[in-house]
Amino acid sequence: MAALAFPPQHIIMALSKVQALYDACDLVFSSPAAAPTVGEIRWLQHLLDGMRAADVGIDGGDGESTSSSSSSSDDELGPKGGRLLPARAFTRITYVHIHQCADFSMGVFCFPAGATLPLHDHPEMVVLSKLLYGSVRVTSYDWVTAPPPPSCSATTRKSGLARVVAADEVRRAPCKTTVLFPRSGGNMHAFTAVTPCAILDVLTPPYSEELGRPSTYFNDTTIPSLPGFAFLEETELPEDFSVAGAPYLGPQLTVNMDYDDEEEEDDDYDDYDE
Numbered sequence: 001m002a003a004l005a006f007p008p009q010h011i012i013m014a015l016s017k018v019q020a021l022y023d024a025c026d027l028v029f030s031s032p033a034a035a036p037t038v039g040e041i042r043w044l045q046h047l048l049d050g051m052r053a054a055d056v057g058i059d060g061g062d063g064e065s066t067s068s069s070s071s072s073s074d075d076e077l078g079p080k081g082g083r084l085l086p087a088r089a090f091t092r093i094t095y096v097h098i099h100q101c102a103d104f105s106m107g108v109f110c111f112p113a114g115a116t117l118p119l120h121d122h123p124e125m126v127v128l129s130k131l132l133y134g135s136v137r138v139t140s141y142d143w144v145t146a147p148p149p150p151s152c153s154a155t156t157r158k159s160g161l162a163r164v165v166a167a168d169e170v171r172r173a174p175c176k177t178t179v180l181f182p183r184s185g186g187n188m189h190a191f192t193a194v195t196p197c198a199i200l201d202v203l204t205p206p207y208s209e210e211l212g213r214p215s216t217y218f219n220d221t222t223i224p225s226l227p228g229f230a231f232l233e234e235t236e237l238p239e240d241f242s243v244a245g246a247p248y249l250g251p252q253l254t255v256n257m258d259y260d261d262e263e264e265e266d267d268d269y270d271d272y273d274e
């Protein structure tokens with residue numbers, strides 16, 4: 001009698017929410033020539049809307065264990081059987097890298113109360129953001145004219161007139177997933193945590209210095225004679241600003257091996273030191 005061929009573990013078990021999100025992103029974003037449709041964006045927003053901090057291995061402080069595939073009854077245990085990441089206790093902005101390939105990235109920014117992520121852009125990107133817990137104050141802008149070219153030249157600094165999309169708008173979890181586009185939705189934004197909070201981000205395509213998609217930071221100056229607009233000028237990151245890195249403790253992802261560009265832990269962040 002022929003041996004049975006068992007399906008992979010992730011097929012036997014119910015799909016974790018983060019796996020479902022990855023699979024959807026892989027399906028939608030793996031054709032870079034085609035921009036995602038409105039229907040596809042709505043689908044991804046719906047998946048993100050259903051996610052909790054525990055679904056990505058983070059303790060959101062709501063007593064929830066992972067609500068996806070885990071059968072654990074211990075609210076403090078993550079899907080790997082270890083503790084959930086105690087992100088509410090972090091004292092620095094901390095990035096939890098989940099996945100990055102050529103087409104998209106997934107990760108979580110965890111903020112202590114009062115921390116600010118300075119005004120920055122997302123060149124040529126679509127970004128979906130889900131506030132997992134807490135409250136955050138958001139200021140965002142879109143360029144009035146077409147986005148300036150990437151600041152590939154040291155002598156060229158991005159600057160220009162921008163329209164205010166959100167002015168010190170406070171978002172409180174639970175709330176709907178937001179989406180920004182290359183020219184709308186608030187492509188440049190800044191966050192200040194009102195309480196400890198965490199934001200799950202999906203970026204497509206990811207930042208890439210080599211491919212002309214660097215992260216650029218800005219100063220914004222309001223224009224008294226032109227309410228609703230501001231002048232944005234590229235600036236350096238404050239010297240005392242840094243983002244720590246923390247390990248991803250959520251459900252293990254099964255990634256599409258058609259691609260060999262999987263990047264491991266992002267080197268742009270300091271080591272987790274909580």
Ligand SMILES: [Fe+2]
Nearest residue numbers: 120121122189
């Ligand atoms: Fe951002």
